[in-house]
Amino acid sequence: MVPLKFGALIFYILISFLTTSKSVNEFSYNGFRSANLSLDGIAKITPNGLLKLTNFTTLQKGHAFYPDPIIFKNSSYASAFSFSTYFVFTMVSGYENLGGQGIIFVLSPSKRFEGASPGLYFGLLNQTNNGNFSNHIFGVELDSLKNVEVQDIDDNHVGIDINGMKSVSSNTAGYWDSEDLFHNLTLNSGQPMQLWVEYDGTEKQISVTLAPLNDSKPNRTLLQISYDLSHVLKPTMFVGFSSATGPIQITSHYVLGWSFKINGMAQSLDLSRLPKLPRVGPKKISKVLTIYLPVIIVVSVSLAIWGVVCYVTRVRKFAEVLEEWERDYSPQRFKFKDLYKATKGFRDKEILGRGGFGKVYKGVMPRSKSEIAVKRVSHESRQGMKEFVAEIASMGRLRHRNLVPLLGYCRRKSELLLVYEYMPNGSLDKFIHDQPKFTLNWDQRFRVIKGVASGLLYLHEEWEQVVIHRDIKASNVLLDGEMNGRLGDFGLARLYDRGADHQTTHVVGTLGYLAPEQNRTGKATTSTDVYAFGAFLLEVACGRRPIDPKAAPNDLILVDQVFSYWNEGDIFQAVDPNLCNDYVKEEMETVLKLGLLCSHSEPKFRPSMRQVMLYLEGALAPPELSASGLKLTQHNGGCDGVPLWSYPSSTTSQTLSQNSEGRMNGMASKTVRGSLKAETLCGEVSGHVGGAEVHYLRNHTTL
Structure with a gap:
């Protein structure tokens, strides 16, 4: 009898050694084209390497697990190891602003769920065992449908689930930026997103972080709770994803890449190597040709005509008379367009004063940023115009410290604009008449x-x-x-x-x-x-x-x-x-x-x-x-x-x-x-x- 017992012990130790040597503690997939995942239900790997958990069929389940069990603790009564996972997922809705059942990352003692229900149970549990301590299930759900039965907070949330579909902690999907501002993310937007799930076996703390695809990992987590998973996890567990469809299915769920590690941070994925998502819906070539193209042509022609009209109107608006004799005075001539911009279109707010010869506007020249005063003078008669401009040019040469410098002029239609240097304190009369607020000594x-x-x-x-x-x-x-x-x-x-x-x-x-x-x-x-x-x-x-x-x-x-x-x-x-x-x-x-x-x-x-x-x-x-x-x-x-x-x-x-x-x-x-x-x-x-x-x-x- 003793030899038989001793031989059995040797056999058990050998089996245990072989099992332990086969177990792994980390893996990484940049796409799943060559991955040997254990698939179940409607889950499949597409030719370009996407892990597709569900399609648009109703009341179906889809599971994808790493094929081998992973050791999470040394014995049934030991503390669970630290672990982390990082994956990129996408939820594609067939209708804008409408969601469906989501994805759940799960740790389970088994990768077979024959009695599980689809819909709100994500293909993991059913109504009879939901919430049982004997389930030994830990999951992080990404849900775009609000299920009142399990007290979901909204129709766009991330939750931590333990032994049941009622989350022990949840939050609206989003992330915190570097300035501590929260940004919402729509899970079923069709845009790839990143998710980090981490468990600290020493501090007994679970953390979940969400971010857009091309952003780095936020410093602030979306979810963080203190919870000892030692009582939930068995010594060996299977790691993977589960998803399910409801009676009306309008969402498909994809995983583009995945990494996992025991006692350490999961490896980062090479985002450039991730597979591309398929186009949703049929090609719209015919619709583009029959509707959009004619509309684009009509709009383009209309814009072209409108542009020509605007150009002609603008040219006329800023049209100036420039005769041959006036070229001698070009250094002192201002462009009407520049004066128009300087005075903000000769707005009433820019009026400095009104005199017998016209209104005076304050202006700031667009390029030099120098301040000017522009006087608009009506000049109906064309007789003597040459002499008029000649005299303006002559007076532009007047230089005295007690004269306001006449910088130049602009001639447009029946109007003359005289440009002076701007005097910031205005006219003297406002300091001596009509009870001024400030009088000169x-x-x-x-x-x-x-x-x-x-x-x-x-x-x-x-x-x-x-x-x-x-x-x-x-x-x-x-x-x-x-x-x-x-x-x-x-x-x-x-x-x-x-x-x-x-x-x-x-x-x-x-x-x-x-x-x-x-x-x-x-x-x-x-x-x-x-x-x-x-x-x-x-x-x-x-x-x-x-x-x-x-x-x-x-x-x-x-x-x-x-x-x-x-x-x-x-x-x-x-x-x-x-x-x-x-x-x-x-x-x-x-x-x-x-x-x-x-x-x-x-x-x-x-x-x-x-x-x-x-x-x-x-x-x-x-x-x-x-x-x-x-x-x-x-x-x-x-x-x-x-x-x-x-x-x-x-x-x-x-x-x-x-x-x-x-x-x-x-x-x-x-x-x-x-x-x-x-x-x-x-x-x-x-x-x-x-x-x-x-x-x-x-x-x-x-x-």
Whole structure:
């Protein structure tokens, strides 16, 4: 008996050795063309190496297992080894947004499931044994159908199953990126995906991670639970996949590659070697030819026609007139397209201001990114266009620190666009009128006054030609980034006259700044500029416009009010209250007296701009005024009781208040023969300084 027992023991040890030597602890498949898998049911390997678990037939099962059992622990009571698996799968739905039963990666003590049910049991269990501890099954399901019977969380989830189809842990399919943001993945989208399943035998922890095909493994897992599989797994288990179809089957399940390892990380797959998925559905050549191709042709032709129309429209939109003679001025000519882009299509939001000659827009040049101001000037007449452009080009050569540089022009249809350097602080008037949020102190105002005087002297005497400004006022003085005054719109009035009807006369300027002789003769001279500069001096020092419709009748005309204060012996009463007596009296006295002197009704008594500069620089003592020849003569009539002032006829009379012809004539006249930019005090026209247009006859000198 002893020899027999000893021989049996030797035989058992030999069998155990042979079984152990045959067992493997890792494998890897980049496609399954040469794999010797154990297949069951409708599972098969396609000619190109795909493991196809199910097709579109109903109530069927498909199993694919590694053919040999794998040792997961040393004995029935030992702890289970660590293991990991990595595979690439695809679930292809025959209908968009509709799912079916899924795939389950499974560890099972057997690879035969004769009594298993299809559908929600994945071909592994049935209603009677679902959830039994004796099943010894561990699985990770990829399910695209919500089964209420097993309490699925949704119709697109990943779950960990132990001994039954009710998941012990599940989550919606997706992955976490490197920035810890969650991205959903649709399991039955037909796109290949990667799945990692890992069990740590030491920490007793199960981890599941999902990701798109070409992404690296996310750092954060989709599922992670603490669970000791030692009580679930037997010493040897089979490893594989199971899938099943339901009563209505619309999904096929594929595995493209698979690797597995005991006590270590499963080997990475070579994604470039994985087999390609078959096309779903029949070829659609006929549909492409009969429907899509004609539609594509019609759409292409329509797009081509639309493109041509857009091109022609665009060409017309940005069309410019460029004549042969204009090539001489090409360096100073801007393209309308560039100006259009710079001003964002001349949007109202880009308007910097409106003047008698047109609107001014802020712009940023597309290429250089330099800031510009673009003035759009209507120019209806083609007569003198060549001379007009020549004069613009000539003025583009004006260079003085107190002039706003005219950079160039653009000519398009009946419109001219003048391009200036952009002045970031805008016009002076907004800092001294209408209760400004920020007012200039005296040092700043006096610097602006001297700057404008210097610029005007340059125009009158220091450039190669004499340039008459014809519209000097606070709103035409711009402030640069350092609050230096720069005279703008120089010569624009003269340029504008070139497009005028030769049968009419335009007196261009602003009421309150117009010299008396300008209304009689219609001619502008350096002396009329000096007169306007005098009004500008008083405007800056007193913080009031030359004519203020809102003022009391006695304070209507600024020059008369300043003269009255001077005549009373206290000229400083005229100073802008916003200065709060914070000014240099000698400078203020010079400016106020110089303003009166420049506003003299007789041109020959006005100083030149060179003399003005000498006064302002202190090289000459403040001008002395005499009241012997100054008087105010009130005429009857006027508008709504407003008195009209005039000068005595004597040419030696030093009358400083403007006569009715110089200040008020034309306000009630309705005869339209020319245009005058004005501040209206009465009659049918109303507006602010520089706003309304009042018309008159040149030879009309009486009301």
